Amino acid sequence: MPEPHFLSNVFLSKNFSTEEQNTIISHFKKVSFDKNDFFLKEGQTENQYWFIESGFARSYVVDTEGNDISTNFYSKGDIVIDWTSFFLRNPTRENIQALSDCVAYQLDFDTFQTLFHSLENFREHGRTNLVSSYFKLKQQSIAMIADQAKDRYLRLMKEKPQVIQNVSLKHIASFLGITDTSLSRIRKEISEE
């Protein structure tokens, strides 16, 4: 019996007919990235929509002072994309880099558009993914104002323990909006409790 396709966990039979599933999945292409490879580099226009099957990736921007700020982490099942560059078709300010070897499935923009405009379920799905990303960004954004660094770290530990395990302290720190030094102290504090 053939193993079900990874993407059948993404385009669930509850939301798509078998025919739709097959159509959609047939347009994806499996790709591999080695550790440190870039999914996307600053200045490029995002042309792919990736679902990650294995491995870890990180997106980051480099600010005017040259500081590297992590904007997100990606692991199994996540969508690796810069939404705004993909949909607005303009050059990105972000970099997305593999933190380990990765396997992913990709769809290019034109194919995405064809599916988006021809399949109602596909566009509902795409819109939900985008809105979910918006929601997470907003939560993080509010936490930056309302919560202390320690609480943001505890929340990340709870919500994405795989990130804590697999990502270096300095990348986590910049995501939380603090320095690696401060995060190290926060970790110590937590371990002493």
Add this chain to the structure above:
Amino acid sequence: MPEPHFLSNVFLSKNFSTEEQNTIISHFKKVSFDKNDFFLKEGQTENQYWFIESGFARSYVVDTEGNDISTNFYSKGDIVIDWTSFFLRNPTRENIQALSDCVAYQLDFDTFQTLFHSLENFREHGRTNLVSSYFKLKQQSIAMIADQAKDRYLRLMKEKPQVIQNVSLKHIASFLGITDTSLSRIRKEISEE
């Protein structure tokens, strides 16, 4: 000669046929809000998509300690909405309140859906609006990490001078992630330069 409809500045003839424009505009309903009226209250599920023709509004959340944190400001031409509550159909954590008397045009969710799934240009337009909001949120979010409070204020002054003119200091301060006291000092510093 009849004055062109406000919404023809939103659904531009460059993107829509005259017929599409008429169809879309005919579904909107003009509504008025008095100062301090709520477009949306915490706990409700957002069911409207508003384009604001005149007046000012503010969205905010109340955090666990009871602090009021402004998340956005809206003025002429802006879309007043909680995207995630509207599309995910779940209760919002946000409040959106008129800061002055407002006139707006609204579309309810079901009508939005009908237009979204039947008019390709309408869904491109809707998606672009959503992605643009995402982009702005991300920029603000990065600025919270990379820039000092004073720089965030200067950026807001440049990008939304109407907000500086029309919104109280404490609301601007919470949007910038600082206290009203600090913003008052920042203003003084700027005026002394």
Add this chain to the structure above:
DNA sequence: AATAAAACTTGTCCTATGGCAAGAAATGCT
């Protein structure tokens, strides 16, 4: 105009977090 309520400013002191630098520990490379 008189009063009350908000909005804003300013002073004093405090705290979370940053900057820098030195070590220690872990990881990668030959």
Add this chain to the structure above:
DNA sequence: AGCATTTCTTGCCATAGGACAAGTTTTATT
């Protein structure tokens, strides 16, 4: 295994911004 590099920890001091409280100014209400 041995060396280099990166990652992480820790100490010391600095600073942006917060907490609180007292004024002052502006705005709204009668």
